[in-house]
Amino acid sequence: MNWTQLLSAQRIGQKQQLISEPSRSAFEQDYDRVIFSHPFRKLQDKTQVHPLPEHDFxxxxxxxxxxxSS
Structure with a gap:
């Protein structure tokens, strides 16, 4: 693993360095990109099955x- 490359400030899929907002960190921008992505939202329509009949949720x-994740 090359940590220098993994911890790079260059964003994936970004051809040029955009002017970053001073109020939002790179982590916050990446977090929002994941949370508001279509594939992440599609998880809402999939049932996660647990073999625990006492839980009705x-x-x-x-x-x-x-x-x-939390």
């Missing part, structure tokens, strides 16, 4: 992914 893959 049905999780979607979106809620499961958010719970696991």
């Amino acid at each position: 049905v999780h979607t893959r979106l809620t499961h992914s958010l719970e696991v």
